[in-house]
Amino acid sequence: MITLRTERRAAAAVIYRNFSLIRRYLGWELVFAFYNAVNALTIGLIGLTQPGPGQGMRVLYLSIGALLWNFLSVLFFEVSNSVMWERWEGTIEYSFMAPIRRVTYLFGVCAYAIVYGLVRTLIVLVAIALFFHLPLAQADLPGALLVLAASSVPFIGLGLFGAIMPMLSAERGAQATQVIQGVILLVSGIYYPISVLPHWLQAVSWLSPATYTLNAVRDAALRGAGVASLLPTVLGLLAAGALLVPAGLYAFSIAERYALRAGKLKRNG
Amino acid sequence: MYAIECLDVQKQFRPEGDHPWRRRKEKVTALAGISFTVEEGECFGILGPNGSGKSTLIRLISTLLVPDAGVVRVFGHDVTKAPHEVRRLIHRVSVEASFFKKLSAQENLDYASGLYGLDRMAARQRAQEILLRLGLPKDKIRAPLEEMSRGQQQKVAIARALLTSPTLLLLDEPTTGLDPRSRRDVQEFIEEIRATDRTTIILSTHDMQEAQRLCDRVAIIRGGQFIALDTPTNLAARYGGGNGLEAAFLALSGEDLSLEEELEA
Numbered sequence: 045m046i047t048l049r050t051e052r053r054a055a056a057a058v059i060y061r062n063f064s065l066i067r068r069y070l071g072w073e074l075v076f077a078f079y080n081a082v083n084a085l086t087i088g089l090i091g092l093t094q095p096g097p098g099q100g101m102r103v104l105y106l107s108i109g110a111l112l113w114n115f116l117s118v119l120f121f122e123v124s125n126s127v128m129w130e131r132w133e134g135t136i137e138y139s140f141m142a143p144i145r146r147v148t149y150l151f152g153v154c155a156y157a158i159v160y161g162l163v164r165t166l167i168v169l170v171a172i173a174l175f176f177h178l179p180l181a182q183a184d185l186p187g188a189l190l191v192l193a194a195s196s197v198p199f200i201g202l203g204l205f206g207a208i209m210p211m212l213s214a215e216r217g218a219q220a221t222q223v224i225q226g227v228i229l230l231v232s233g234i235y236y237p238i239s240v241l242p243h244w245l246q247a248v249s250w251l252s253p254a255t256y257t258l259n260a261v262r263d264a265a266l267r268g269a270g271v272a273s274l275l276p277t278v279l280g281l282l283a284a285g286a287l288l289v290p291a292g293l294y295a296f297s298i299a300e301r302y303a304l305r306a307g308k309l310k311r312n313g
Numbered sequence: 314m315y316a317i318e319c320l321d322v323q324k325q326f327r328p329e330g331d332h333p334w335r336r337r338k339e340k341v342t343a344l345a346g347i348s349f350t351v352e353e354g355e356c357f358g359i360l361g362p363n364g365s366g367k368s369t370l371i372r373l374i375s376t377l378l379v380p381d382a383g384v385v386r387v388f389g390h391d392v393t394k395a396p397h398e399v400r401r402l403i404h405r406v407s408v409e410a411s412f413f414k415k416l417s418a419q420e421n422l423d424y425a426s427g428l429y430g431l432d433r434m435a436a437r438q439r440a441q442e443i444l445l446r447l448g449l450p451k452d453k454i455r456a457p458l459e460e461m462s463r464g465q466q467q468k469v470a471i472a473r474a475l476l477t478s479p480t481l482l483l484l485d486e487p488t489t490g491l492d493p494r495s496r497r498d499v500q501e502f503i504e505e506i507r508a509t510d511r512t513t514i515i516l517s518t519h520d521m522q523e524a525q526r527l528c529d530r531v532a533i534i535r536g537g538q539f540i541a542l543d544t545p546t547n548l549a550a551r552y553g554g555g556n557g558l559e560a561a562f563l564a565l566s567g568e569d570l571s572l573e574e575e576l577e578a
Contacts, residue, residue, distance in 0.1 A: 054427060061413065061420070064420045068415040129413075134409060137411065141377060141400055145397075307369075
């Protein structure tokens with residue numbers, strides 16, 4: 045019982061720490077939110093460049109991409125960024141010296157990333173809703189939200205893999221996570237159907253959970269696909285998460301053991 | 314049972330910039346077979362020049378490194394096989410006082426106490442008592458760490474360690490670079506917790522007077538090996554010709570630590 049309480053408090057401490065950091069960097073947070081919102085609007089505006097019927101649907105198609113990418117990229121980035129931040133500040137030795145299970149620490153990191161990602165996406169959603177008159181009459185919003193929720197699980201797994209690299213090298217790790225994020229952006233059909241990609245790249249796109257998420261959310265929002273028809277995708281995303289999260293935790297534990305052997309956690313001294 | 318038991322502990326590192334696809338550089342030996350024991354309640358000092366292996370030894374005891382060979386036990390728990398049990402008993406203060414610099418002392422300490430599962434309000438109360446005892450002005454507790462002097466940051470680091478009431482406290486050059494007043498505050502506080510809590514302390518330092526004042530026994534480390542281990546008085550008498558610990562250290566290692574510390578500061 046005491047252990048459970050200890051672990052719960054530890055996970056809450058990680059969430060508290062990250063939100064405290066947001067408060068201290070509030071100016072930057074506002075700038076990021078503004079940039080995200082403007083970025084999403086400019087992408088949505090591309091949908092208006094071609095005249096004729098279907099303009100609204102094109103804007104909606106692009107806006108879904110912008111919104112989902114906003115959420116999934118924030119989720120992935122924040123999970124890896126939490127470890128990266130600890131490396132920059134040199135606090136990782138103190139966090140890892142605490143008598144808690146590593147999974148508790150990472151649970152706190154992931155829980156924060158989900159809440160933070162949702163808040164950032166909500167801001168962008170409000171901006172899009174105010175700027176465009178999106179045709180949502182046919183949309184099945186519960187279905188779209190269900191897919192979004194299911195997609196967070198495999199993205200947390202990917203984030204755990206992403207967190208390994210900054211643990212081993214603060215600077216190069218940060219660079220590597222940006223590259224991974226870039227590849228996911230390219231292959232997942234965020235702003236275009238994957239059929240426009242070169243054939244060899246289309247094969248890669250089917251490995252990205254974002255591809256399935258976008259297809260399913262667009263089915264729900266543009267064609268009104270209901271929960272029942274989205275269920276196979278939801279189950280697929282959850283299955284991918286069930287594979288990626290334990291694999292990410294396992295890989296993280298192996299990387300941590302290597303870091304402890306090679307002395308990679310220290311900042312100096 | 315010993316508080317610490319180290320048996321033939323060895324550790325090497327690959328130098329920075331060493332990659333498998335290039336010609337491998339020679340490994341650097343940080344610890345070359347160190348054996349010693351520390352009794353419960355003892356204050357054990359480690360004296361040595363930079364790069365002699367002091368911090369590596371403390372990191373090994375802290376479960377932040379894994380030894381290449383040998384055994385490190387903390388109150389009977391092997392640091393490699395049972396790190397979780399060891400972590401319940403220890404805390405460490407390092408020379409660089411690592412914190413989230415944008416956060417205040419209180420926010421950093423809230424995070425630290427949460428990681429150890431402590432009740433936040435009780436921990437805040439205790440942290441405040443420790444910080445005031447260490448001479449940190451009350452209004453500084455809510456100020457970002459980046460606005461504090463190094464001495465003040467080090468006091469917060471000590472409060473972070475003591476919040477968890479560790480059975481074994483690992484102090485890695487806790488007073489290096491501090492002004493004389495802060496140094497005295499910290500040393501007095503270490504004496505106080507030894508007297509009240511019977512905490513076992515490992516103290517690595519460059520300061521001979523500090524070692525003489527606080528430590529029951531002192532080991533002199535050089536090149537990853539202990540070259541002498543005894544009480545400060547016996548070391549001074551045997552190697553320093555009765556001229557204090559510094560003379561003993563100079564005779565044993567041929568290096569002047571006070572110069573090193575001045576350079577670091």
